[in-house]
Amino acid sequence: MDRHNVSIQQQVNHWLELERQGLSKTQQQALNRWLGENRAHQTAYQESKQIERLLSQFSDQDIAQLENPLTHSKLKSKTTQRYFAIAACFALFALSFFGYRTWFFQVNKDTFHASYQSARGELRNISLPDQSRLTLDAKTSLAIDFDGNRRSNKLLSGRVLFDVASDKSRPFVISAGSTKITVLGTRFSVDKKPNSVRIVVDHGRVNVQSQNQQITLTKGQMAVVDSDGIVKAEFDPNLNLVDAFKQGRLVFDNTPLNEALEEFKRHHAISYTLSAQSTEQLVISGTFVASELESFLNLLPHVLPVEVKEYNNHIVIVNSR
Numbered sequence: 001m002d003r004h005n006v007s008i009q010q011q012v013n014h015w016l017e018l019e020r021q022g023l024s025k026t027q028q029q030a031l032n033r034w035l036g037e038n039r040a041h042q043t044a045y046q047e048s049k050q051i052e053r054l055l056s057q058f059s060d061q062d063i064a065q066l067e068n069p070l071t072h073s074k075l076k077s078k079t080t081q082r083y084f085a086i087a088a089c090f091a092l093f094a095l096s097f098f099g100y101r102t103w104f105f106q107v108n109k110d111t112f113h114a115s116y117q118s119a120r121g122e123l124r125n126i127s128l129p130d131q132s133r134l135t136l137d138a139k140t141s142l143a144i145d146f147d148g149n150r151r152s153n154k155l156l157s158g159r160v161l162f163d164v165a166s167d168k169s170r171p172f173v174i175s176a177g178s179t180k181i182t183v184l185g186t187r188f189s190v191d192k193k194p195n196s197v198r199i200v201v202d203h204g205r206v207n208v209q210s211q212n213q214q215i216t217l218t219k220g221q222m223a224v225v226d227s228d229g230i231v232k233a234e235f236d237p238n239l240n241l242v243d244a245f246k247q248g249r250l251v252f253d254n255t256p257l258n259e260a261l262e263e264f265k266r267h268h269a270i271s272y273t274l275s276a277q278s279t280e281q282l283v284i285s286g287t288f289v290a291s292e293l294e295s296f297l298n299l300l301p302h303v304l305p306v307e308v309k310e311y312n313n314h315i316v317i318v319n320s321r
Contacts, residue, residue: 009048011034012041012045012048013048015031018031025211028178035156049143110146110147110148110170111148112128112129112144113144115144116134116136116140116142116144117141118137118141118158119138119139120138120266120268121138121266121268121290121291123135123136123137124140128144130146130151130165131165132151132162133163134160134161134163135161137158137159137160137161137266138266138267138290139157139158139265139266140158140159141157141158142154142155142158142160143156146170148170150171151167152173153173153175155174155176155192157192159245160189161187161243161245162187162188162190164184164185164187164204166185167184167185171184172184172185176190177192178210179209180208181207181209182206183205183207184204186205186206187201187203188200188217188242189242189243197224197226198222198223198224199223199225200242201218201222201242202242203219204218204219206218208223210225210229210230212229213230220235220237221233221234222234222241239287244287245290248289248290249289249290250263250287251286251287252284252288254284254285255284255285256283257284260284260296263290264290264293264296267290269313270293270313270314270315272314272315272316272317273314273315273316273317274317275316275318276319282305282306284300284303297310301320305320306320307320
């Protein structure tokens, strides 16, 4: 491991220790910023969390035996020996083949730990042991931690369509930054952006909780959570806002131009500059094909007072008047 990776791992260890002690609001915000700075930070953090979850299945005595090769032969339970061997082999397989883009570990029908990531331009369909189904939009990172009492999910970045199987004894909970979404069984999407979280409900009931507010969403309702609180609104069901991304469509409804460009960045290796503050205040509406960035850029000067220039995958948008 080179010095850079050692430094990252040391930072991860620091954050994990603070988490065990209980993060303050300021510390959680600092951790979120650190995770958002670099994909390598997210990867190292997720890998370490996954190792912690794996080790949590074993007692301190079991771990000590694993760490000391001389004691392996003294393990009394053949079942335990087989369990350790399977866990170790699968961990090695996950590291070599998946590179932690996909990682899961299941002890029984209720306990399930997993981590999923999608690449730029990639959609991923996932079936969970509880019969829930997920669709990850491009550039999404999700960690899952199920036990007998709760089905916990942590959305680190990106957007997920959740089709949740009902289980009244185990609520399905999604954490997206400081936002918590709780359901029993429903279909909805959660989109975690750098400074906000958007929840859109197709059917069922969804409880949304921020640091200071709590609301309930039902079919045809959506909410945006940011530093100012929760804004609740109705949406036109014909827009298919919940799962439009599954068909490769981006639906904008008075969406700030910079947010629209961020949506395209999930599918294209681009960067952009809005050259004046006034361009940041421009909004756009319409439905666009995620793969057709050029068509979107060609349309912009016809619907907004801007000019678009491109320099080696860097887009510059300036006022035209």
